[in-house]
Amino acid sequence: MQNKRTLITVVIVALLGILVYSQIREWRDFDWATFWAQTHQIRGIHILHAIALIYLHYGLRALRWKIFLKPLKKDTSWLGLIPPTVIGFTGLALLGRPGEFIRPYLIARREGLSLSSQIAVWTVERIFDLGAFTSLMVAAIFVSKGLRELSFYAKFRDAGFVLMAGVAGLALVLVVIAKNGERLANWAEARIGSIRAEFGHKVASKIREFGLGLNTIESPWALAQLSAVSVAMWYLIALAYREVTHAYAIPALHHLTISKVLLLMGSSMVGSMVQLPAVGGGSQVATISALSGIFSVPKESAVSCGMLLWLVTFMSVAPLGLALAHRARLSLRQLSKESAAAEASSSPATI
Numbered sequence: 368m369q370n371k372r373t374l375i376t377v378v379i380v381a382l383l384g385i386l387v388y389s390q391i392r393e394w395r396d397f398d399w400a401t402f403w404a405q406t407h408q409i410r411g412i413h414i415l416h417a418i419a420l421i422y423l424h425y426g427l428r429a430l431r432w433k434i435f436l437k438p439l440k441k442d443t444s445w446l447g448l449i450p451p452t453v454i455g456f457t458g459l460a461l462l463g464r465p466g467e468f469i470r471p472y473l474i475a476r477r478e479g480l481s482l483s484s485q486i487a488v489w490t491v492e493r494i495f496d497l498g499a500f501t502s503l504m505v506a507a508i509f510v511s512k513g514l515r516e517l518s519f520y521a522k523f524r525d526a527g528f529v530l531m532a533g534v535a536g537l538a539l540v541l542v543v544i545a546k547n548g549e550r551l552a553n554w555a556e557a558r559i560g561s562i563r564a565e566f567g568h569k570v571a572s573k574i575r576e577f578g579l580g581l582n583t584i585e586s587p588w589a590l591a592q593l594s595a596v597s598v599a600m601w602y603l604i605a606l607a608y609r610e611v612t613h614a615y616a617i618p619a620l621h622h623l624t625i626s627k628v629l630l631l632m633g634s635s636m637v638g639s640m641v642q643l644p645a646v647g648g649g650s651q652v653a654t655i656s657a658l659s660g661i662f663s664v665p666k667e668s669a670v671s672c673g674m675l676l677w678l679v680t681f682m683s684v685a686p687l688g689l690a691l692a693h694r695a696r697l698s699l700r701q702l703s704k705e706s707a708a709a710e711a712s713s714s715p716a717t718i
Contacts, residue, residue, distance in 0.1 A: 383611045396523065405668050405671055406671040409614040409671075410554035410613075412613045413611065416610045417606075417607040417611045417614075418683045420604070420686070421438050421679060421683055422683075424600050424603040424604055425453055426447065426449060427454065427596055427599060427600040428452050428600060429446075430445050431495070432474065432492070432601070433448055434682065435488045435491070435584075435593070436488070437585055439478075439480055440480065443478060448474060450472075450691045450695070451470055451473035453691055454471060454691050454702075455470025455686045458687055458702060459689025460681055461685060461699060462694065462699060462700070462703055468482075468489075468710050469702045470489065471489045472710075473702070482706075483576070484583075486674035487578075487583070491581060494537065494541065495597040496597065497596065498538075498594070499600065499601045500531075500629075500633075501534045503598065503602060503605065503629055504630075505527050505531055507626035507630070508526070508626075509524070509527060513627060514626050514630070517627075523630065541577070544574060544577045544578050545581040548574060548575060548577065549575070551570040552575045553676075555567060556571035559638065605628050605632060606625070608631060608632055608676060608680065609623060609624075609625060611672065611675055612672060615671075617665065619663055619664045619665070619668070619697065623662065630657070630661065634652075634654055634657035635657075635676070635677075646681050650677055650681070651673050651674060654672075654673040654677070655669045655672075658672060
């Protein structure tokens with residue numbers, strides 16, 4: 368296992384190295400004096416607004432989790448879910464992938480629920496994130512007139528069709544799992560397990576997790592609530608992005624609309640697939656490339672804004688999260704180890 372992690376880290380470092388090297392070769396005339404001057408001239412009030420919006424979005428994440436928990440525990444406190452939410456995202460920001468299960472682990476421990484049930488919620492939560500962002504993105508592409516002036520609009524439009532088809536296909540899969548989850552899991556375990564037992568068991572376990580998570584949606588009204596909260600949450604993130612870009616006096620940044628910001632967010636999300644713990648890399652490079660290549664932002668401003676966006680939207684949770692963890696006498700690294708061990712030993716239950 369350790370060798371596998373080392374190999375993955377080496378590959379990621381190599382990829383990031385290639386990305387950074389390519390950027391340096393392309394920008395040999397990069398002016399560091401201009402970079403520092405523009406960074407020092409940002410308007411702090413916009414940054415404070417952006418951080419406030421990001422913190423508010425964590426409150427909505429806790430509210431959404433409360434809705435998920437209704438079939439399991441109707442008296443869950445929304446405010447009580449905020450600390451484990453903030454601490455969990457702090458662990459993700461500072462530890463990377465090893466901190467992913469801290470949030471469901473803390474919530475399971477706080478509410479006296481099984482970890483498997485909360486991992487199921489965490490799994491389905493990501494589907495709602497994808498669906499909400501896709502809804503906003505598609506609306507920006509097909510409804511907003513602001514994107515049609517971009518030379519890349521035809522490609523964005525095609526990407527919109529692909530996104531809609533992908534989400535529709537995913538929704539169909541989820542419906543099938545919701546109605547026939549156990550049968551599908553047994554089939555996958557038998558068929559795939561006959562070729563490779565361990566992989567077959569893993570696939571079946573994931574299907575059961577999805578099914579368990581979908582069972583937390585107790586009614587069409589709950590589905591509507593979850594969808595509305597998810598869209599509102601991602602819209603707050605888009606507003607935070609816009610506040611950061613408007614902190615610069617550069618016209619190309621100061622005049623970015625929400626529709627254009629959503630494209631920038633999409634670039635960041637794609638880049639985040641190549642990420643190092645507490646360092647990032649892929650997200651920043653992708654954001655900087657989008658600012659420079661799509662929105663014609665001067666490269667010095669693009670680098671400054673790309674780094675600031677990452678700090679505000681991803682890392683700003685850390686001070687509050689560390690304070691809450693310290694108050695509760697929790698160690699993020701210890702939580703990461705405990706949650707990973709608990710996840711490895713847990714198996715999907717039923718609701």
